Amino acid sequence: MRKVYHGKDIEVSFDLDICIHVAECLRGQREVFQLDRRPWILPDATSADEVADVVERCPSGALQYRRHDGGAQENPDATTTITAIRNGPLLVTGKVEVRYEDGTVEALPRATLCRCGESTHKPFCDNSHLAIGFKALGIPYRIHLSPVRPRLAEPISKEEDPRGH
Numbered sequence: 180m181r182k183v184y185h186g187k188d189i190e191v192s193f194d195l196d197i198c199i200h201v202a203e204c205l206r207g208q209r210e211v212f213q214l215d216r217r218p219w220i221l222p223d224a225t226s227a228d229e230v231a232d233v234v235e236r237c238p239s240g241a242l243q244y245r246r247h248d249g250g251a252q253e254n255p256d257a258t259t260t261i262t263a264i265r266n267g268p269l270l271v272t273g274k275v276e277v278r279y280e281d282g283t284v285e286a287l288p289r290a291t292l293c294r295c296g297e298s299t300h301k302p303f304c305d306n307s308h309l310a311i312g313f314k315a316l317g318i319p320y321r322i323h324l325s326p327v328r329p330r331l332a333e334p335i336s337k338e339e340d341p342r343g344h
């Protein structure tokens with residue numbers, strides 16, 4: 180379920196269901212993204228350029244933005260690129276369209292897709308690969324410790340994540 184956080188110059192939306200807790204947002208702009216504040220996203224707390232920059236670093240597409248200040252909207256590459264992350268999901272960048280059983284289509288500029296087979300939210304990764312100790316070749320992806328990933332192999336659960344409440 181995507182929630183929208185409105186700002187004067189830019190709005191930011193977040194879908195906890197596809198977040199993989201890499202926490203680029205929490206580390207990238209602490210005035211805008213604060214886990215223990217409600218609302219946890221304040222899009223006007225810094226420049227729209229800076230917000231857009233941090234949002235585009237979110238690998239899963241959980242965060243997206245729409246600018247109201249005339250600045251450039253996110254413009255995903257026409258070429259879709261799929262990169263296997265070592266021991267983890269497929270990182271997809273470019274124009275992605277996810278087609279659901281009920282006929283709806285969701286457009287994403289970025290996505291992390293399950294390749295371990297264990298996600299309960301396919302086609303998206305839900306970090307189940309960590310629980311099963313999935314091993315596969317790929318490029319290393321640097322994930323930092325953060326309030327949503329207190330240990331590298333163990334992000335907090337969706338139920339524990341305060342952004343879901």
Ligand code: FES
Pocket residue numbers: 267268269292293294295296297298303304305306307308309
């Ligand atoms: S690769 Fe992450 S849940 Fe399967």
